[in-house]
Amino acid sequence: ETGVTQSPTHLIKTRGQQVTLRCSSQSGHNTVSWYQQALGQGPQFIFQYYKEEENGRGNFPPRFSGLQFPNYSSELNVNALELDDSALYLCASSLVDRNYGYTFGSGTRLTVV
Amino acid sequence: AQSVTQLGSHVSVSEGALVLLRCNYSSSVPPYLFWYVQYPNQGLQLLLKYTSAATLVKGINGFEAEFKKSETSFHLTKPSAHMRDAAEYFCAVSEQTGANNLFFGTGTRLTVIP
Numbered sequence: 001e002t003g004v005t006q007s008p009t010h011l012i013k014t015r016g017q018q019v020t021l022r023c024s025s026q027s028g029h030n031t032v033s034w035y036q037q038a039l040g041q042g043p044q045f046i047f048q049y050y051k052e053e054e055n056g057r058g059n060f061p062p063r064f065s066g067l068q069f070p071n072y073s074s075e076l077n078v079n080a081l082e083l084d085d086s087a088l089y090l091c092a093s094s095l096v097d098r099n100y101g102y103t104f105g106s107g108t109r110l111t112v113v
Numbered sequence: 114a115q116s117v118t119q120l121g122s123h124v125s126v127s128e129g130a131l132v133l134l135r136c137n138y139s140s141s142v143p144p145y146l147f148w149y150v151q152y153p154n155q156g157l158q159l160l161l162k163y164t165s166a167a168t169l170v171k172g173i174n175g176f177e178a179e180f181k182k183s184e185t186s187f188h189l190t191k192p193s194a195h196m197r198d199a200a201e202y203f204c205a206v207s208e209q210t211g212a213n214n215l216f217f218g219t220g221t222r223l224t225v226i227p
Contacts, residue, residue, distance in 0.1 A: 004156075033214060042117075042203050042217030043157070056214055090156055092215075101147065102215065104156040 004093050004105035012111045018079045019110060023091030025072040026103045030095060031055070032074040033102065034066060037088040049074060078110075086112045115140050115206050119218035127226045132176075132191040134221045136204035139185065146187040147205040147215065148178055157203065163187060174198070199225045 005024045013019050025032050031050045035043035045058035049068035063079040072093070078085055088109050092102040120135040138144055145164050149157040161172025168180040178189045187204060201222050205215040 006156075035215075035217075040219075042205075042219045043215070045214040045216070048214055058214065092157075101159050101162050104149075104158070106154075106156040 004091055004103050006089075006091050006105035006108050008108060009106070010109045010111075012113060013081050015081055015083060015112055017081050018077065019081060021076040021078075021089050021091075021108045021110070023074045023076070023093075023105060025074065025091075025093035028095070029093035029103065030072055031093065032068055032072065033092045033094070034074070034076045035090040035092065036060070037090055037107070038084075039087070043090055046076070081112045083112050086110060115144065115208060115216040117204050117206050117216055117218035119202075119204050119221050121221055122219065123222045123224065125224040125226060126194045128196060129193050132189070132194045132198065132223065134189040134202050134204075134223065136178075136187045136189065136218060137185050138187060138204075138206045140206060140208070142208055144206045144208060145213075146178075146180060147207075148172065148176070148187075148189050149203045149205060149217075150174075151201040151203065151220075153200075160189070160202075194223075194225045196225050196227065199223055 007022045033048040034046040037043040047057040048055045052068045065077045067075045088107040090107045091105045094102045116139045118137045147162045148160040161170045163180045171177045176191045201220045203220045204218045
């Protein structure tokens with residue numbers, strides 16, 4: 001079975017720019033979540049998508065938005081980048097049954113300068 | 114509200130010694146509990162999970178954890194540390210009902226001394 005793949009692995013953006021991060025879910029998984037992991041911290045929940053709709057959101061401003069596509073792939077969009085947005089962004093996919101657990105991708109390292 | 118506290122941001126053990134990583138949780142409802150491992154420049158890998166079945170949970174790579182409701186703890190143990198166990202370990206909690214997002218602790222970095 002395929003795992004969760006994220007692209008790109010690294011990127012550098014300038015403050016104020018916009019960025020799109022991409023995620024391909026593990027085969028058969030219908031739920032995708034995004035997490036932000038700042039340096040030296042645990043991951044923080046951004047939002048979750050199920051059936052192409054936002055299914056839960058953490059304490060992140062509206063400039064963080066997402067999409068889930070019919071093939072369960074997903075995008076995370078961040079507008080008006082700030083320096084504090086520099087972090088590792090992790091995508092995690094799962095089945096809607098919460099017993100199943102999550103499969104995480106290797107992440108995208110975003111640096112905002 | 115869900116939260117996780119991991120006691121000890123850094124733990125060092127000798128190769129072959131017992132590994133004990135501590136995790137305490139706070140939850141207003143019965144939780145699901147997870148341990149994840151993160152190797153440098155990689156994502157998170159699930160070690161084990163507690164989902165209200167057996168309180169002693171066995172995971173991959175020889176790790177296990179015991180759910181103790183009275184102590185609100187879910188400590189991770191391994192009888193004998195190996196060099197390859199050196200990594201960052203995260204404890205996480207989610208609710209059994211409602212939103213199923215994970216709340217992570219701040220992590221414990223495990224160093225294994227040869």
